[in-house]
Amino acid sequence: MASEVELMLTENGEQHIFFIILETLFMKYIPAYSAHGNIRYWTPILGGISGSCVMLALSPILAWWVLGFWIAAVILNLIYTYLGRNEVFSYTFRLLLVIFLSGIATMTYWDQGWQMVMAQALALMLSIKLMELRKQRDAFQFCGLGVLGLGVASIVRFDLSFGVLIFSYFFSGLVLILWQHIFDQVPKTGKSFGLSRFFSVRLAGFALFLTMVTVMLGFLLFFAFPRNINPVLNLGAGLEISRTGFSAEMTPGGIAGIAESNRIAFRTQVNQILHSSQLYWRGAVLWKTDGTNWTPGTPHDFQSSPLPSAIVGEDVVSQIITLNPGRTEHLFGLYFPGRVMDLSGVRYNRDGTVKLNEVPENAVRYQVYSVRENKDSLSSKEKSAGLAIPDGVSHSVYNIAESFAEDNSEPWDIAQSILFYFNTQGFSYSLSAPPGFEQGQTLEDFLIRTRVGYCELYAAAMVMFLRLNNIPSRVVVGFWGGEYNPVGEYWIVRDSMAHAWVEAWFADRGWVKLDPTRHLDRDMSEDQDEASVSDNIPAEQMLSPSVRVVDWLRWQWTNWVIDLNLARQARMWRSVRTSLEQTWTEIQMPDPRDFLKNVFLERKSVMVGLVLSGSTLILILSGLILKRVRPTREHLRTKAGRLLAAKTPGRHDLSAPGAERQVWEWWSSNYPEKAGMIRQVYNDQRYGPRPDRKKENLLRDLLVR
Incomplete structure (x- = not known):
């Protein structure tokens, strides 16, 4: 018996100080604050909660039958606990079961990447481990498998909800480990007990404290350690995740298909108050067409330096954009983007297209400066590309185009006549194909037979009319509009806002935006519509109050966690250092020599008395504290x-x-x-x-x- 006591004192004191603290905080409260009852269900319940956090984190790549197996494991564990049995099935059966199911997962998902296989295997092992979760050793192993599962999930997702799941898992996992340790020690006390409210709150509070400390240390290490520009291992390669669906080409029904999605393409802050109808987010400029499909076919090459036109003055619009991962290297900006900051590998084109050297794998954040007007002269290559007519244009289309030109008509008047034509000839906008044209409709079908279509058809038709009237024009694809979040004062642009419009070149105006879809069933011109816009953002263009804060948190998570690169990290720490230096400089510390001179040479007895009295009081308090802390x-x-x-x-x-x-x-x-x-x-x-x-x-x- 004596040797057992000495072992507890020495071994616990040297190796298990954490659990010494735990027992000190909780074990002495068991008899005084516990009620009789059955507490054996808490281990499977806590295991089910923490394991469910891992399953939710893996849900984007988790097979339905694996998730079903987890649910069955939770139910069976509760049933066997109710029956008073220590484990679900025998050890041999569980071992054979996990090997068999892991083999099925490997054969089924091997061609989809090792991440899929690892996710299924870890979820299956976590389910099996839940069936034998009875001791503290099992709790440690169970939580270790959970950490591995979260590591695999971090390869395919790192959104705000994943951060919440990580926090929830660490909290519930710590409660499980702390509870299991106390539960294992109960037989040694010689008393059975139940779980009172006081005991539960104290245990949960201690686990929450440890979780908060862990999260704070994790954030400190995250922001302190330098970011690696190029990852050592591209563990997520080959695994397709949710991306924005923008495409730099325009095919029949392409934008209509994108517009059916409500995914967020990007969030942006704009330095001016704008109406959503003014927000035209340029993505790509399309010059070339075969009569059906449109492709960039840019007449000028991309260059690494910004455009020579000055991006200064009141007409400049600055935007800070956080772009979600996509399938295109194109960057977005209002009107005519001219300069992009905070990004490397950016290339520019005369037509206002800005793109990266390669498709970004992660979210990117950049600042872009745009001008509202582009009055650059028209080069010969641009004129040739902007007037190109594909083969196979029907005579009906030619006849309609000729009807817009009268004797001595100015190009601007012809453009306005085309807009008036779409406004008055019974055209309507729809994302759905008209009956009988489910496989698509040609330009002639749209203009003569159906007069129902989406923005691609209107933009393609207007460009064709302009070119047939010898007016250089092109199609621009991107996004139109936005939802405003007043919490963070930023706009949300979704895939459903994908749009195509027209730009035409006029000798006295330069490149001018023309959007035929905005003139359907409207008795106003383009200029009148934009001029009548109020400086105040209407309530119907804002996010609903219930989702504003949540979306703002997601946006901040993307800015400060997902998009924390080496350059932003360096700027952040430089800012912190500068602030500390300024604060230290503003603190005026007295010179000790002047202080002594005032005390002793000028004989300021009052100050001397205060100093002596304060010192004496400090000594007395220190003695009392030491006596209290170190009893005799x-x-x-x-x-x-x-x-x-x-x-x-x-x-x-x-x-x-x-x-x-x-x-x-x-x-x-x-x-x-x-x-x-x-x-x-x-x-x-x-x-x-x-x-x-x-x-x-x-x-x-x-x-x-």
Whole structure:
């Protein structure tokens, strides 16, 4: 018995200090604050909660049958716990089951990448481990598998909800480990107990504290460690994830298909108050067509330096854009983007197209400066590309185009006549194909037979009309509009806002935006519509109040976690250093020599008295604190006697002759299994040469009845 006590003191004190703290905080409250009841369900419940966090994190790549197996494991674990059995099935059966199911997952998902295989295997092993979750060792192994599962999930997702799941998992996992440790120690106390509200709140609070410390340290390391520009291992290669659907080409129904998605393409802050109808986000410029499909076919090559036109003055619009991963290298910006900041590998074109050297794998954040007008002269290559007519244009289209030109008509008047034509000839906008044209419709079908279509058809038709009237023109694809979030003062642009419009070149105006779809069933011109826009953003263009804060959190998560690159990290720490230096400079510390001169040479007795009084008070308080923190040996001996008397039924004065003998007789008759250990620890603490806090805490735990 004595050797067991010494082992607990030395081994726990040196190797398991964490659980010494845990037992000190909780074990002494078991008899006083616990109620009788059945507590064996808490282990499977906590395991199910923490494991479910991992399953939700892996859900984008988790097979439905694997998720079903997890649900079955949770249910079976609860049933077997109710029946009083330690494990679900035998060890051999569980081992064969996990090998068999992991083999099926490997054969099924091997061609989809090792990430898919690893996700299924970890989920299956986590399910099997839940079936045998009974001891603290099992809890550690279970939580270790969960951490591996979150590591695999981080390859395919790192959104805000994933961060919430990580926090929830660490919290529930810590509660599971802490609870299991206490639950395993209960038989040693010789008393059965239930889980009271006080005990639950105290345990959850301690786990929450540890979780917060872990998260704070994690963020500190995340922001402190330098970011690697190129990852050492591209672990996510070959695994397709959700991306924005923008395409730099225009095919029949292409934009209509994108517009059916409500995914967020990007979020952006604009330095001016604009109406959503003014937000034309340029993505790509399309010059070349075969009569059906449109492709860039840019007449000029891309260059690495920004456009020579000055991006200065009141007409410049600045935007900070956080672009979600996509399938295109094109960057977006309002009107005519001229310069992109905070990104490398950017290339520019005369037509306002801006793109990267390659498709970004992760979200990118950049600042772009745009001008509202582009009055650059028309080059010969641009004129040739902007007037090109494909083969196979029908005579009906030619006849309609000729009807817009009258004698001595100016190009601008012809363009306005085309817009008026779409506004007055019964055209309507629809993302769905008209009956009988589900496989697509030609330009002639759209203009003559159906007069129903989406923005691609209107843009293609207007460009054809303009070119047939010798007006250089091109198609621009991107996004139109946005949803405003007043919480972060930024716009949200979704795939459903994908759009195509027209730009035509006029000698006295330069390149001008023309959007035929905005003139359907409207009795106004392009200029009138934009001029009538208010500076205030209407409420119907804002996000609903219920989702504003949540979306703002997602946006901040993307900015400060997903898109934290080396350059932004360096700027952040430089800003922190500058702020600290300024704060330190503003603090005016007195010169010690001047202070002594004022005290001793000028004999300021009042100041001397205050200093001496304050010093004396500090010394007295320090002594009291040290006495409280470091009690004397006599105090510890006296406290041991009081503790034994308080834990023994009846009133006992241990200083009276024979009182200790009566106490030991009671403990020997009621708790013979630990009476000897209690007596040894008590004698060491009460009469030994070196009483200390460690023996006092051990005695307190042993006296729990």
